[in-house]
Amino acid sequence: MNPNMTPNLMAVLPTLIIMVTGMVVLIGDSCLKGWKSTKSLSAIVTLIGIAAAGFFALSRITEDSIIVFGGAVVIDSFSNGTALILLATAAFATLLAMTYLENKNLNLGEYYALVLFSTSGSMLMASANDLIVLFIAIEILSVALYVLAGFARTDEKSEESALKYFLLGAFAAGFLLYGIALIYGGTAGAAGNGGTTNLTLISEFLRHTNGVANPMLMAGIALLLVGLGFKAGLVPFHMWTPDVYEGAPTSVTAYMAAGAKIGAFAAIVRVFNAFIPISPYWLIALQVLAVLTMFGGNLLAIVQENVKRMLAYSSIAHAGYLLVGVCAMAGNPRAHDTALGAILFYLFGYMLVTMGSFGILIWLSKRGHDCTTMNDLKGLAKTDPTAAYTMLIFMLSLAGIPLTVGFFGKLQIFNASLMAGQVGIAISMAVASIISVYYYLKVVWTMCFQEPDGNTVEGRATSSFGVNVTVGLSAIGCVLFGILPQTLQFLINASNSIMRP
Amino acid sequence: MSPLLFWILAVVSVGAAVLMITTKNPVRSALALVTTFLCVAVYYITLSAQFIAAVQVIVYAGAIMVLFLFVIMLLNLGAPQALEEKGSLQPVIAWSLGGILLLTLTAARSLFTLNSPQAGANVYEPLGTVRAIGLNLFDPAQPWLFPFEMTSILLLVATVGAIIMAKRQV
Structure with a gap:
């Protein structure tokens, strides 16, 4: 091996550990004879790999940023912080899946391998410094998610969701790639000959254009936004979200809702940070998308009778709030730093709550019947108070009620937005949050103030160690970080490694 | 590139392309498409883009064509009358889109200064070879x-x- 490669490989060590763990699980599950006789060995190996990667990511969270592999990848505290959130997502997705997949007769080692691979893809998205790397990372994430969405192969809805996700995702990938090609053309002369796909060089090129963008570059940014917006589930590119979330197995939905969104927003932050010198061109587009996403997601969520669909629309609305943060990045330097910290904090809080609330749905799902509708939850407080009151915490956090982690996430994004002087969008964020309280509390009302009837689930049917740990940790984290948000200060500081160009 | 080679390739590739859309037999259509692909590959070689030429042959003339033939076989489209259609808007749309493309290309020819073929073939010679691409890729x-x-x-x-x-x- 070329000795010069060692620092490069060391820099991407967490991602490599995750990829290698994925391969070990894949080989062990299919080739080693004793592997399957040990119960949930795949899941245990997965968790060990995640823990090792998380250890390395955490130990480097304060280190200076380095650019490796000839400018293709940047490793800084932002990428390490995002990696930590993603690794937590993967760990929760593993814990949630163990008993749930067994009940569905789907306990295949490939599930864990695919979760690991898609996590490595989203970790790369957070550290991509080149649009080509970004594209490949998105594809690794997406291809694994397409398969995971259709993992319940005998279930028609799961198949449908996989096919829908795949077809629309392939379409979005086309937009993304075309956008990258146009950006390459639009930055002609940036790197000596031809154009560039390197984000550092693009940002440098834009700084020397005095804030004037050429039409080819603008078209490229627009197409790139469509591609990334699809992954993040922004209105009007959100059509796939409810169907895919509803059809996919619940543990996959939980992973998809958190993992894909974190990766997509890490990428949006990186890419649009490089585009800040020409922010007057794209800021208005992003703001319109943010308002559409917040109101579209929240208004459509109100009429949903299926909890998974409702959470899907709610995840769209949360993508809108995050986009408000991205808009605030384009403001003054102080707003830029506040917005970045807020986005990272918000992603962490969103991840905790998403994993927790889907975890409760898994708790209540029994063999042959997934708990998905409002009817299933009717009067749950009488049949299973623990599940009902834990769900209450998550719903309050999603709505952004004080003393929960969701409140502080929203508050910080709101602050950043005001700091950037974007008052209009900050107000629409507040209004959208108020609308959202209605349907979150509708779940609470259904659980606590309605009488159970024949449809109500009896209580925890899939109560296993993994699900208990996930729901417990999420609920504790949700309240703890809601009361003491400063304990997450290291995560907020991690975002300072992204400089305003 | 010698003018003789250019004209042979030009006639064969355009002829094959026309044959592809005019013939009623799907298999013949596919074979005409292969001919066009191969002619384009030869063009790439004359422009010193060996790598793209090889990819053109392997991916388009190879893999994509096999897919086409598979679909023809699976749908049992062997009969010549299978592709006949009446009263379709498709030819009109195709002609108009083709016309727009021709106009755009002509406009581009007059708007941008293009290198003459002789200069273009030599200036970028090192860029298109398999060796150059390999060295760049693994550096x-x-x-x-x-x-x-x-x-x-x-x-x-x-x-x-x-x-x-x-x-x-x-």
């Missing part, structure tokens, strides 16, 4: 090594995924 100082290696993970995921989705029982 640790270049940013292409990492994404290239990452595609292996992408292909692995796609392979595993295809097997999971296709097999009813594992």
Whole structure:
């Protein structure tokens, strides 16, 4: 091996550990004879790999940023912080899946391998410094998610969701790639000959254009936004979200809702940070998308009778709030730093709550019947108070009620937005949050103030160690970080490694 | 490139392309398309883009064509009358889109200064060879090594995924 490669490989060590763990699980599950006789060995190996990667990511969270592999990848505290959130997502997705997949007769080692691979893809998205790397990372994430969405192969809805996700995702990938090609053309002369796909060089090129963008570059940014917006589930590119979330197995939905969104927003932050010198061109587009996403997601969520669909629309609305943060990045330097910290904090809080609330749905799902509708939850407080009151915490956090982690996430994004002087969008964020309280509390009302009837689930049917740990940790984290948000200060500081160009 | 070679290629490729859309037999149509692909590959070689030429032959004339023929075989489109259609808007749309493309290309020819073919063939010679692409791709100082290696993970995921989705029982 070329000795010069060692620092490069060391820099991407967490991602490599995750990829290698994925391969070990894949080989062990299919080739080693004793592997399957040990119960949930795949899941245990997965968790060990995640823990090792998380250890390395955490130990480097304060280190200076380095650019490796000839400018293709940047490793800084932002990428390490995002990696930590993603690794937590993967760990929760593993814990949630163990008993749930067994009940569905789907306990295949490939599930864990695919979760690991898609996590490595989203970790790369957070550290991509080149649009080509970004594209490949998105594809690794997406291809694994397409398969995971259709993992319940005998279930028609799961198949449908996989096919829908795949077809629309392939379409979005086309937009993304075309956008990258146009950006390459639009930055002609940036790197000596031809154009560039390197984000550092693009940002440098834009700084020397005095804030004037050429039409080819603008078209490229627009197409790139469509591609990334699809992954993040922004209105009007959100059509796939409810169907895919509803059809996919619940543990996959939980992973998809958190993992894909974190990766997509890490990428949006990186890419649009490089585009800040020409922010007057794209800021208005992003703001319109943010308002559409917040109101579209929240208004459509109100009429949903299926909890998974409702959470899907709610995840769209949360993508809108995050986009408000991205808009605030384009403001003054102080707003830029506040917005970045807020986005990272918000992603962490969103991840905790998403994993927790889907975890409760898994708790209540029994063999042959997934708990998905409002009817299933009717009067749950009488049949299973623990599940009902834990769900209450998550719903309050999603709505952004004080003393929960969701409140502080929203508050910080709101602050950043005001700091950037974007008052209009900050107000629409507040209004959208108020609308959202209605349907979150509708779940609470259904659980606590309605009488159970024949449809109500009896209580925890899939109560296993993994699900208990996930729901417990999420609920504790949700309240703890809601009361003491400063304990997450290291995560907020991690975002300072992204400089305003 | 010698003018003689150019004209032979031009006549064959355009002729094959016209044959492809006029013939009623789908298999003949596919074979005419292969001829066009191969002619384009030869053009690439004359422009010193060996790598693209090889990819053109392997991917388009090879893999994509096999897919086409598979579809023709699976849909049993062998009969010449299978592709006949009446009263379709398709020819009109195709003619108008083709006309727009021709106009755009003509406009581009007059708007931008294009290199003459002789100069273009030699200036970029080192860029298109397999050697040059390989050296660029595997040079640790270049940013292409990492994404290239990452595609292996992408292909692995796609392979595993295809097997999971296709097999009813594992």
